[in-house]
Amino acid sequence: MKYDTIIIGGGMSGLVAGIRLRKAGQKVAIVSAGQSALHFNSGSMSLLGHEQGRDVANPLVAIERLHPGHPYSKLGAETIRKYASEVAPLFAEAGVTLKGSAERNHYRLTPIGMFKPAWLTLEGYASVDDPKSLPWGKVLVVNVAGFVDFYPQFIELGLSKAGLECVSRTFILPGLETLRKSATEMRATNIARVLKDEVVLEMASQINSYLKETGSDTVLMPAILGLYDENPIRLLRSKVVKPIHLVSTMPMSVGGMRAQMSLCKYFQKLGGTYLIGDKVTAGRFEDGSLKAVSTQNLGDMPLEADNFILATGSFFSHGLEANPTSIYEPIFGLDVEASEHRPEWCDMDIYKKQNYMQYGVVNDDDFHVFLQGRRIDNLRAVGAVLSGCNSMKEESGGGVSLMTSLKVADDILNGKGGKK
Ligand SMILES: Cc1cc2nc3c(=O)[nH]c(=O)nc-3n(C[C@H](O)[C@H](O)[C@H](O)COP(=O)(O)OP(=O)(O)OC[C@H]3O[C@@H](n4cnc5c(N)ncnc54)[C@H](O)[C@@H]3O)c2cc1C
Structure with missing residues (x-):
């Protein structure tokens, strides 16, 4: 089976990229293994909530101070401003009402009675x-x-x-x-x-x-x-x-699950193929490009595409995995940005910055990934599998996923960043 784009992972990142591509007329398939982070969502998306331990008032201003390897720095504040204004309308098309502004964080009430900065919050929360x-x-x-x-x-x-x-x-x-x-x-x-x-x-x-x-x-x-x-x-x-x-309650998140199901339904209504409960297990690379992927259910019937998007999430969704000695990307063995010294992975004080949270696949300015040091021309990563941001410490997870998905989908549509 041949597609224009195959997306590996059907959480928020994969679905948003898929919707964007499908709306532009591409033939798109999403392969999704199981639950996503949306099933545990707080009812809010954060763009950037914390900076050096302090609450961020205006994410679009604070984004300009992030380090150069951060996904937001690769996108730039103007691109983020543009995409940020497109997210609530996109969710509304899928039947999900979100409220908020990228220029001014509001505060959501947490299940333990605290207030946390947020960018977009589900209607009624x-x-x-x-x-x-x-x-x-x-x-x-x-x-x-x-x-x-x-x-x-x-x-x-x-x-x-x-x-x-x-x-x-x-x-x-x-x-x-x-x-x-x-x-x-x-x-x-x-x-x-x-x-x-x-x-x-x-x-x-x-x-x-x-x-x-x-x-x-x-x-x-x-x-x-x-x-x-x-x-x-x-x-x-x-x-x-x-x-x-x-x-919001302790998981599962009713609002998050509604968002997941609504985005998925919308993608399918647009004509996208959503292969639920299947898992990409391997890929065939030729000359610096990914030609096809194999899945658990389709066995020896590989899925071919011109472009591929890796949207498999972080450790929580098995987009990254760890054994006692290393952290790795389990499908293709892509290059991963992570310390080789296990003691550096996490701090025993759970309130301190946890380094493992910012580990992810190595990627260039257009979010192409690398295999043994070689850039893969038609495989880009989006969302929580990316390296360079500590979404928990910064409260940036939702924003990074949404912004990188829209950008990568647009680059694919514009034919940008192909073979070098
Ligand atoms: C528990 C939790 C709660 C969070 N809550 C919030 C929140 O309230 N607000 C916020 O802004 N951010 C939150 N985040 C941050 C979150 O990372 C992002 O908001 C965003 O939802 C991540 O989306 P994603 O699609 O990149 O990854 P995920 O949502 O993790 O989705 C990845 C998907 O890929 C699938 N997958 C993995 N491997 C394969 C494979 N081999 N083949 C096929 N499919 C595969 C997984 O099954 C999963 O469905 C939370 C993160 C976690 C872990």
Whole structure:
């Protein structure tokens, strides 16, 4: 089978690149082994949240101070500004509403009641412009009885430290009784499958009665609705008499899974081929180009393409792997930027910078990768598999994935950066 572009990895990076290429008329296939980081997403994308331990106010300005090997430095602030303005409209086409600005971070409320800088946040999720001046008045935190992946006490503590009065209530929904029979069934994604239509109306009515009882001004609740689309969130917000915001839960992430499924559906609707549950295992290289890849399911039927994109993520998604002595890229054995001295990989103090977080495949200014020192002309890397940024320390993961995917897709479309 021959494609214009084959994308290895169907998380956010692979899907965004695939959508871009497919919209321009390319024949595209994405091979995706399994869960992506979106399944664990916080409800927000970060562009650049931290710089030397301090919160970043304007990511587009702070990006200019990053080191030359950083993916953002390779793109440049103007390219990032351009692509940043295209992300929310692209997600909206897929049915995912994101809010925020690349010129001014807002703050998302975390499941442990802290505020973290963010660039784009899913519609309906709790976020504020300034955590020192919270606009919520008295807050009612509600939770579903038996749901254990959300801790109202942390939220209450965090908000009371910020000077807000907070009360919490737990409600029992008849629609969830079947799930409640087993504690292990009370997961966010299972609850979200049930929370729609009449069950949402019943929930709204219970929340309204708690609002009346407590005299609260704002409601916070776990992000346990809207698995397939945003309708249950909109319905709830329209029926609750005060503003209500969702707070991300411990994984799995309902909002992240919705984003993953919506992007995937949109890519397929555009005519893209998404090979789910398959894994690229090897490639055939000729004269500095990748000619074809083999997958676990297709066996001896290789997939051929003019261009390939590596979007396999970092250690979390097995885009990178480690054994006791080395860190490696497991499909092709691409060159990896990582220390050869194991003690340097991580710091035992988990709050310190972890070097392994910035390891990734070696890449040039156009994100081409290298095999034994040789640049591969038609294989580029995007997203979390790239070296050069410590996405956890910097809070830059979502932005790096989105920006590099759009850039690489555009370069492929423009025929840029081919054979040298
Ligand atoms: C747990 C977690 C939570 C995060 N939360 C946030 C957040 O809230 N906000 C934010 O901005 N950033 C977050 N990040 C950063 C995250 O890296 C990026 O936001 C982004 O989602 C990464 O996308 P990706 O597509 O590059 O990689 P991934 O999402 O990791 O996707 C890679 C995909 O490639 C597949 N794959 C791997 N090997 C193969 C193979 N051989 N063949 C086929 N497919 C393969 C994997 O199964 C996976 O589906 C988080 C990261 C992690 C690990």
